[in-house]
Amino acid sequence: MKVVLFCGGMGMRLRDYSETIPKPMVCVGHRPILWNVMKYYAHFGHTEFILCLGYRADSIKNYFLNYTECLSNDFTLTNGGKDLHLYHNDISDWTITFADTGITTNIGQRLRAVQKYLGDDEVFLANYSDGLTDFHLPTMIDFFTESQKTACFMSVRPNQSFHIVNVAESGLVNSITGLERSDIWVNGGYFILRRNIFDYIKDGDELVNEPFRRLIDKKELLTYRYDGFWMSMDTFKDKQHLDDLYAKGTTPWEVWSTVGA
Template sequence: MKVVLFCGGLGTRLRDSSGGLPKPMVNIGSRPILWHIMKYYAHFGHKEFILCLGYKADAIKNFFLNYDQCLSSDFTLSNGDKRMHLKESDISDWSITFADTGLKSNIGQRLKAVEKYLVNEEMFLANYADGVTDLPLPTMIDSFTKSGKIGCFICVKPSQSFHVVTLENEDVVKNIQYVRDTDIIINGGCYIFRKEIYRYIKDGEELVVEPFQRLIRENQLLGYRYDKFWHCMDTFKEQQELNDMYERGNAPWEVWKGDRCLIS
């Protein structure tokens, strides 16, 4: 299936620490989070990507136009370092469409803008391009396919560090809990859609507002709960957390490096 990645947002909460880069181009280790997400999908055989570009689209285009495979692949130099032999190809079998979807467009309008690249697709994948997971993707796809629904998204525990407060009469605190110890789940920004999703999106609408409400009323939206690893990168602190995991060699989202994402 084709994979639509939303790469055009301003990333305002991360901008001060990103050097002005668009959020998908902020690094985890030596590679942008966008690359990590694309590697995740490619691991499961989904290698046709549509990048919905907006803010600083040139940074994303130039990354791939000047892609250096040596940073993520073993290689051998020979003939006085004039000849390089890569031990494995990194992205040579990927197909990437770079689509200008507007500087200030919302997610719904970015998705509408790339409809022409999905006309022959019965189903497609989509992602906010700002979070990583070790979700067994084929299992989610199989569940969605059997459901017959039009849309599906991953439901996860928040990765942010905050506390949930419960008040009772006169604003007296009844309870306070760390969010990951509660039953709160959020939209993890990882989607599967059938092509019929486009019937539910009108001009100017945000994807998860009006279109999703229409799907809900018709019982056509599936929430796929996943309680294992998921982590977003909305803030500098979250970027640091992901880099710390990567540097410790504990990066669960790197499913392409071994049997870390077993299908059950």
């Protein structure tokens, strides 16, 4: 299945990094978070990517045009550095389509813009480019396939440090609970979509707003709840946390490797 990745946002809450590069190019370890998301899909056999580009599209294009396999693979140099032998490679079997979908375009319209690159595929995958997980993707694909519904996404526990307050009209607090310990689930991305999703997306629609409401009305929208590792790099604090995990060698999202990259 082809994988559509939304890479066009400006990453305003990561301005220390994304003023010069787009958020998908902010690194976790020595590779951009976008690469980590793509490597995850490739691990499960999905190596045809469509990148919906926008802000600083040139940065993403140039990264792959000048890709260096040596950064994440063992290699041997001989002949005074003139000859190089790679023991593994990352992207030799990847097909990547780079599609400029506008600077301020929303997710729903970015998806519509790349419909022509999906070919005749009846089902395809889509995702944000800033969320990492260790989830076994084929499990959700099987769940979706058996349902015959139009769309599915992953629901996850929120990882922010906010507290939910239950309060009486008088202002007296009845309870206060950490958001991560509540019964709240949030949209974690990792969409699986049938081709008829485009029948539900109108001009100007954001994907998870109007189209998903239409799907709900038709009972065509599923979610798969997962309470394992999932994290989105949305803020500077998120970036620091992922960097700390990487520095400790605790990288659950690296499902393609039993050791750190």
